[in-house]
Amino acid sequence: MRRFEINLPGSVDECVKILAERAADAKVVAGGTDLLPQMKNGVTRPALVVDLSGVASLRSLSHDAKGLRLGAAVTARTLERDAHVKAGYPALAESGALVGSVQVRNLATVGGNICNAAPSADMIPPLLALDAEAVIAGPRGERRVPLRDFITGVRTTVLGADEMLVELSVPDPGPHSGGAYLRHTPRRELDIAVVGVGSQVTLANGVCTKARIALAAVAPTPVHATAAERALEGQALTPQRIEEAAKLAVEAARPISDQRGSAEFRRHLVRVLTRRTLMTALARANGGQP
Ligand SMILES: Cc1cc2nc3c(=O)[nH]c(=O)nc-3n(C[C@H](O)[C@H](O)[C@H](O)COP(=O)(O)OP(=O)(O)OC[C@H]3O[C@@H](n4cnc5c(N)ncnc54)[C@H](O)[C@@H]3O)c2cc1C
Numbered sequence: 157m158r159r160f161e162i163n164l165p166g167s168v169d170e171c172v173k174i175l176a177e178r179a180a181d182a183k184v185v186a187g188g189t190d191l192l193p194q195m196k197n198g199v200t201r202p203a204l205v206v207d208l209s210g211v212a213s214l215r216s217l218s219h220d221a222k223g224l225r226l227g228a229a230v231t232a233r234t235l236e237r238d239a240h241v242k243a244g245y246p247a248l249a250e251s252g253a254l255v256g257s258v259q260v261r262n263l264a265t266v267g268g269n270i271c272n273a274a275p276s277a278d279m280i281p282p283l284l285a286l287d288a289e290a291v292i293a294g295p296r297g298e299r300r301v302p303l304r305d306f307i308t309g310v311r312t313t314v315l316g317a318d319e320m321l322v323e324l325s326v327p328d329p330g331p332h333s334g335g336a337y338l339r340h341t342p343r344r345e346l347d348i349a350v351v352g353v354g355s356q357v358t359l360a361n362g363v364c365t366k367a368r369i370a371l372a373a374v375a376p377t378p379v380h381a382t383a384a385e386r387a388l389e390g391q392a393l394t395p396q397r398i399e400e401a402a403k404l405a406v407e408a409a410r411p412i413s414d415q416r417g418s419a420e421f422r423r424h425l426v427r428v429l430t431r432r433t434l435m436t437a438l439a440r441a442n443g444g445q446p
Pocket of ligand 1: 183
């Protein structure tokens with residue numbers, strides 16, 4: 157690995173100041189589980205690494221009536237174990253629990269998962285299905301971007317080189333809501349998603365008032381299955397409607413064939429995982445915990 161400088165700021169303001177001065181050759185590191193392998197492989201060669209581990213505010217997780225506020229450096233392990241996340245945002249807890257191994261999850265952060273912008277990233281679909289918003293800090297102040305607009309391509313985001321992600325703001329899904337995240341991997345652990353699906357539904361008087369379905373690893377960026385969502389909204393969620401929505405989700409996917417699975421297999425997985433996550437989301441919205 158090429159030699160590099162490391163800087164350990166104690167606040168977001170300090171990080172932003174350093175990035176403003178050194179944007180051209182600096183990289184932020186949170187858990188390092190994506191960045192360090194990339195530096196070893198020469199994918200990226202920053203001269204300065206800005207280590208976020210000294211910025212306590214980035215690790216804060218709080219909630220109120222409006223929803224959840226996740227510091228960018230909240231770990232996958234925290235999402236997996238936090239009682240409030242598990243109860244109110246189960247899809248997010250499930251996605252955290254699937255990342256790597258316990259050792260990886262203790263380091264891997266939600267902000268790193270999003271900013272690395274891998275098509276297979278597990279924590280992104282549940283956050284998309286929950287209509288999360290990204291809070292970004294930079295030399296021109298703070299700006300907020302809906303997460304659905306944050307990722308622009310494989311490993312690219314709307315973040316400028318002098319900006320950083322500080323927080324995810326996740327609206328409270330409200331009563332009679334439920335969500336679920338599932339992925340398929342050939343191996344049980346330490347493998348990345350061949351397909352991942354996060355679904356979220358809200359019910360009122362037996363009818364679905366809001367549906368969100370987000371797909372991972374079926375296109376360069378995460379995909380919203382909007383036609384499938386529209387087919388569910390305003391309807392009672394019968395098994396037939398859910399199956400129809402799952403078929404519509406397949407149409408939203410643009411999978412490739414690679415060594416991890418053919419496009420045809422990925423389309424099949426989208427249908428199966430969409431159906432299963434919607435069934436679980438529905439049961440949870442109805443108060444069950446299957
Ligand atoms: C063995 C192994 C297994 C894995 N398994 C999975 C898996 O099952 N599912 C999965 O989704 N991922 C997996 N990963 C990938 C990785 O662990 C996750 O993507 C993780 O969430 C990255 O977080 P991090 O804090 O380690 O990011 P880092 O490596 O610190 O950073 C990743 C990228 O994001 C940038 N970044 C980080 N934080 C910020 C910020 N606040 N603002 C701006 N930019 C930022 C960095 O500059 C870098 O470009 C695995 C990795 C390993 C090594």
